[in-house]
Amino acid sequence: xxxxxxxxxxxxxxxxxxxxxxxxxxxxxxxxxxxxxxxxxxxxxxxxxxxxxxxxxxxxxxxxxxxxxxxxxxxxxxxxxxxxxxxxxxxxxxxxxxxxxxxxxxxxxxxx
Numbered sequence: 001x002x003x004x005x006x007x008x009x010x011x012x013x014x015x016x017x018x019x020x021x022x023x024x025x026x027x028x029x030x031x032x033x034x035x036x037x038x039x040x041x042x043x044x045x046x047x048x049x050x051x052x053x054x055x056x057x058x059x060x061x062x063x064x065x066x067x068x069x070x071x072x073x074x075x076x077x078x079x080x081x082x083x084x085x086x087x088x089x090x091x092x093x094x095x096x097x098x099x100x101x102x103x104x105x106x107x108x109x110x111x112x
Contacts, residue, residue: 004090007032009082014063014072016056017041023048024056028063028075030089032082039082039089045107055107062101066094 013029019042027041040059047055064070067078083091083100091100 004083004085006081006083008095009037009080009089009092011067011075011078011080012036014075015041017046019046026056026059026063028092030080030082030092032084032089035087037082037084037087037089039092040103044103053107058106059103062103062106063092066092066101068094 009030009032011028012031015027015029017025017027019025023046025040025042025044025046028039030037030039040063045055045059047053060072063075066080067075069075069078079095081093081095081098081100082089083093083102090104091102093100
């Protein structure tokens with residue numbers, strides 16, 4: 001990730017998505033500077049409940065861990081570090097840590 005930059009972002013919204021009435025996805029809308037950027041979501045992943053890996057659950061759990069919250073509504077307004085690659089958020093971290101959550105890398109390691 002040599003071309004990435006790190007910035008501070010504010011979580012604006014947490015969303016769950018239903019895709020084609022069978023699959024689920026989740027995303028965070030994060031404001032970085034003047035831009036609103038989606039992190040996660042249907043363009044990155046989706047999973048069908050009760051089939052294979054629970055990617056959506058893993059994504060939500062990791063976002064909650066990073067922000068040290070236990071409810072989706074508590075994510076909103078949270079300040080975090082974001083790693084940007086070509087104006088796309090590829091990872092997030094707590095302001096107190098440099099342990100980033102990179103969904104694309106973590107999802108590869110999940111059992112199918």
